[in-house]
Amino acid sequence: MLIERKWKKWVYFYLPMAVFIVFTLFPFYWMAITAFRPDEELYATWRQPNAAPLWTLAPTLEHMKGLLQTTAFPTWLWNTMLIATVSTIISLICGTFAGYALARLRFQGSEFLGTAIFITYLVPQTLLFIPLADIIRDMQLGNTPWALMLTYPTILIPFCTWLLMGYFKTIPKELEECARIDGATRFGAMVRIILPVAIPGILSAGIFAFTLSWNEFIYALVFMASADQKTVPVGVVSELIRGDIFFWGQLMAGALLGSVPVALVYSFFVEYYVTGLTGSVKG
Amino acid sequence: MARVSIRQLNKKYDNGFHAVKNVNLEIEDKEFLVLVGPSGCGKTTTLRMVAGLEEITSGEIRIGERVINDLPPMDRDIAMVFQNYALYPHKTVFDNMAFGLQMRGYPKEEVKKRVEDAAEILGIEALLARKPRQLSGGQRQRVAVGRAIVRHPEVFLFDEPLSNLDAKLRVQMRVELKRLHERLETTAIYVTHDQVEAMTLGTRVVVMKDGLVQQVGAPLELYGRPANKFVAGFIGSPAMNFVDVAIQAGNGRLWAEAQGFRIRVPDRISSQAGKRVTLGVRPEAVRIANGVDDYSFATEVDVVEPLGNEILLNFRAGGVPMVARVDPGTRVSAHDAVRFALDPARLHFFDPQSETAL
Numbered sequence: 241m242l243i244e245r246k247w248k249k250w251v252y253f254y255l256p257m258a259v260f261i262v263f264t265l266f267p268f269y270w271m272a273i274t275a276f277r278p279d280e281e282l283y284a285t286w287r288q289p290n291a292a293p294l295w296t297l298a299p300t301l302e303h304m305k306g307l308l309q310t311t312a313f314p315t316w317l318w319n320t321m322l323i324a325t326v327s328t329i330i331s332l333i334c335g336t337f338a339g340y341a342l343a344r345l346r347f348q349g350s351e352f353l354g355t356a357i358f359i360t361y362l363v364p365q366t367l368l369f370i371p372l373a374d375i376i377r378d379m380q381l382g383n384t385p386w387a388l389m390l391t392y393p394t395i396l397i398p399f400c401t402w403l404l405m406g407y408f409k410t411i412p413k414e415l416e417e418c419a420r421i422d423g424a425t426r427f428g429a430m431v432r433i434i435l436p437v438a439i440p441g442i443l444s445a446g447i448f449a450f451t452l453s454w455n456e457f458i459y460a461l462v463f464m465a466s467a468d469q470k471t472v473p474v475g476v477v478s479e480l481i482r483g484d485i486f487f488w489g490q491l492m493a494g495a496l497l498g499s500v501p502v503a504l505v506y507s508f509f510v511e512y513y514v515t516g517l518t519g520s521v522k523g
Numbered sequence: 524m525a526r527v528s529i530r531q532l533n534k535k536y537d538n539g540f541h542a543v544k545n546v547n548l549e550i551e552d553k554e555f556l557v558l559v560g561p562s563g564c565g566k567t568t569t570l571r572m573v574a575g576l577e578e579i580t581s582g583e584i585r586i587g588e589r590v591i592n593d594l595p596p597m598d599r600d601i602a603m604v605f606q607n608y609a610l611y612p613h614k615t616v617f618d619n620m621a622f623g624l625q626m627r628g629y630p631k632e633e634v635k636k637r638v639e640d641a642a643e644i645l646g647i648e649a650l651l652a653r654k655p656r657q658l659s660g661g662q663r664q665r666v667a668v669g670r671a672i673v674r675h676p677e678v679f680l681f682d683e684p685l686s687n688l689d690a691k692l693r694v695q696m697r698v699e700l701k702r703l704h705e706r707l708e709t710t711a712i713y714v715t716h717d718q719v720e721a722m723t724l725g726t727r728v729v730v731m732k733d734g735l736v737q738q739v740g741a742p743l744e745l746y747g748r749p750a751n752k753f754v755a756g757f758i759g760s761p762a763m764n765f766v767d768v769a770i771q772a773g774n775g776r777l778w779a780e781a782q783g784f785r786i787r788v789p790d791r792i793s794s795q796a797g798k799r800v801t802l803g804v805r806p807e808a809v810r811i812a813n814g815v816d817d818y819s820f821a822t823e824v825d826v827v828e829p830l831g832n833e834i835l836l837n838f839r840a841g842g843v844p845m846v847a848r849v850d851p852g853t854r855v856s857a858h859d860a861v862r863f864a865l866d867p868a869r870l871h872f873f874d875p876q877s878e879t880a881l
Contacts, residue, residue, distance in 0.1 A: 414609035417576050422670075423597040423626030436613045 274492040303489030316475035324453040327392035335400025343408035361398035387463040400445040407441030472498040525677035532582035544734040557725035565734040602671035603680040610655040617651040641669045679711040752878040766841035781841030787817035803871035809847035812864035819864035
């Protein structure tokens with residue numbers, strides 16, 4: 241260890257760290273405080289006496305109540321959960337097989353295929369939704385959860401494939417060879433040895449995929465019409481902004497409740513998630 | 524009976540690289556055969572073809588009477604130990620060792636008994652419940668060996684199993700592997716780039732270079748009668764000294780001459796008179812001369828390396844650097860003028876073009 245002066249550590253480490261934390265967490269804090277702030281405070285000017293812009297003097301649950309009682313928020317939450325879970329599972333299954341094949345099997349055109357998959361990921365959703373809308377209409381899937389469960393994987397599979405391909409490459413191929421000598425087939429070696437070893441990577445890909453589909457906006461806006469089919473990001477924005485009136489309290493309550501499941505998923509898998517991002521398997 | 528025959532074995536990669544060229548080897552039952560050579564010589568590729576991890580371009584491999592060319596690895600009745608151990612990180616030591624037996628459907632009791640027996644042989648009984656990451660390098664090595672021996676395969680394959688260990692542990696494991704082989708009496712093929720490992724472990728040693736077998740023989744045979752200059756230089760440490768000389772007849776005797784260097788050589792190479800050859804002499808065949816004779820020459824020592832059990836003297840002769848290995852009691856310091864003599868019975872001669880032994 242290098243011996244350094246204490247003030248240096250403060251200046252170069254703690255201070256930038258504190259700035260960074262405040263910077264990233266402040267919007268979340270603002271969202272939370274707005275959700276519990278009564279309307280009188282929300283619409284009052286900061287210059288009036290007793291103003292408390294950074295906290296609230298009379299916390300209230302009225303926005304939460306309003307959100308849950310006057311809008312279809314619980315339905316949106318359920319829709320989002322269902323759609324995100326199903327599309328994540330589809331994408332993980334496809335991504336795992338594709339990533340394994342691209343990382344391990346030598347076949348004609350494998351490099352081209354890898355690049356092609358990556359390129360599909362680069363096409364912006366804001367363009368892709370136009371042809372996809374056509375397909376969804378022809379297949380009569382519009383305004384059903386399937387419209388999103390089947391279109392989200394178009395973004396998520398390339399993403400999972402690339403992430404998992406990288407992860408599979410870090411696993412020594414001798415593990416697999418040894419399993420094959422030990423009596424496993426190629427598929428058996430993959431299922432019994434490689435997949436358990438790759439669980440951190442698979443979980444990381446899953447968390448990312450889940451978050452991406454949870455937050456997705458454009459497809460959900462375009463493919464879902466009726467209020468009871470909407471997802472949280474679309475529902476909150478389309479139902480709680482009426483004309484030029486922003487129902488800030490309910491908007492923020494919706495955002496807060498909408499981010500809770502993602503936060504839970506993150507903290508539940510965080511141990512795996514971190515090793516998945518940083519680590520591979522040592523021999 | 525597990526005799527391994529390798530006939531006309533070739534490996535050509537898709538990019539045209541010819542990694543293994545016409546290799547023919549007969550490995551007897553219970554033999555410990557070592558493939559040794561510098562990296563890229565094709566030794567590991569050969570082993571991987573025996574294991575079934577690499578496709579065979581042409582040729583034939585038999586284990587016993589079975590041709591195994593197209594059998595998948597699991598049907599070849601082999602076990603392999605890898606350089607990086609390849610322990611399954613998510614399984615305990617017990618499960619690592621039991622995996623191969625479980626895959627083959629052995630009854631639970633039998634699996635337990637075999638794993639415990641192997642663990643006892645290797646002294647790892649206390650580690651059976653641990654995960655690989657909780658083990659030291661030497662312990663992982665033992666588990667990897669244990670995983671190979673529980674299956675009682677017909678052939679063991681070792682791919683540089685000791686090169687990830689530190690020097691001291693490597694020497695210790697080397698002895699243990701040899702002891703284990705004597706106890707289990709199973710045919711083994713062992714790949715290494717370390718000639719000391721090759722010499723100490725092998726019943727026979729195969730020296731390879733550029734995909735070609737250079738020489739096959741017992742360790743001392745390779746050391747005493749190398750087939751060519753490559754084998755001569757590869758086996759032995761410090762390496763054999765080579766000096767290009769002209770063979771001249773004079774006074775009814777044969778002489779090897781180079782710059783500042785003229786010694787008498789045996790009559791057996793009289794056919795080379797008037798030609799240039801490469802003279803090879805091992806460091807221990809160079810001694811300090813008692814007086815002036817036909818086999819000695821004068822030079823100056825530039826570096827003295829005392830190793831305790833011996834002293835290495837570095838000097839120049841015939842325009843090239845050479846090493847002599849002398850008794851630790853020898854009193855010589857750097858820059859001393861010294862007369863060295865070569866042991867005429869231990870001189871090697873190589874054709875300068877083909878590099879084969881003369």
